[in-house]
Amino acid sequence: QLQLQESGPGLVKPSETLSLTCSVSGDSISSRTYYWGWIRQPPGKGLEWIGNIYYSGTTYYSPSLKSRVTMSHDKSKNDFSLKLTSMTAADTAVYFCARLLCGGDCFLSGPGPLAFFDFWSQGTLVTVSS
């Protein structure tokens, strides 16, 4: 049974860097069929896509966050991570990790337009405050 579990601090100070890890069980992040992504949701608000990573290391980031985001993975631990620098109060949100099913040949074409997030973690609240 697929499980995604985030780990990381629940509180980050302004200007610091957020580091979150998503541990995957029940599937391999080295699967050629999936990307792995991060999405966030400020309290009481809607969903915002942050980025995706493939087992090859290929990444796609939201342009609005690209200058501050780095995603990586550790195949030996079957997990992937998010770093978000220069945190502000506006980054306070529930952060989800999710599996993105590719709509075609992930390796050759990226996620493709038929991609969708078919499985999500429960989410972890990250608060930015001094």
Added chain:
Amino acid sequence: DIQLTQSPSSLSASVGDRVTITCRAGRSINTYLNWYQQKPGKAPKLLIYAASSLQSGVPSRFTGSGSVTDFTLTISSLQPEDFATYYCQQSYSSPYTFGQGTKLEIK
């Protein structure tokens, strides 16, 4: 970025009602539109992908339709467990974007 606008933002309905939620894209996205259901404090759950394909395990009372810029999610007969917030999401182009959500409440 492709903007997605959902209507209504909130909706009150009764068990057994038929409900339709609309999602309009700022430009053509073919049929590359997904629908998710989110309950309070929980992760979003995929309901519909590619505008009209029902995700495995999702009840058949959920149907999706539409193409180009206009899409709908219909729940044919509301059940108590369907009261939640619904989001559309486009996968046509990066960055992926979501609608602002439609909160479905019990009347």
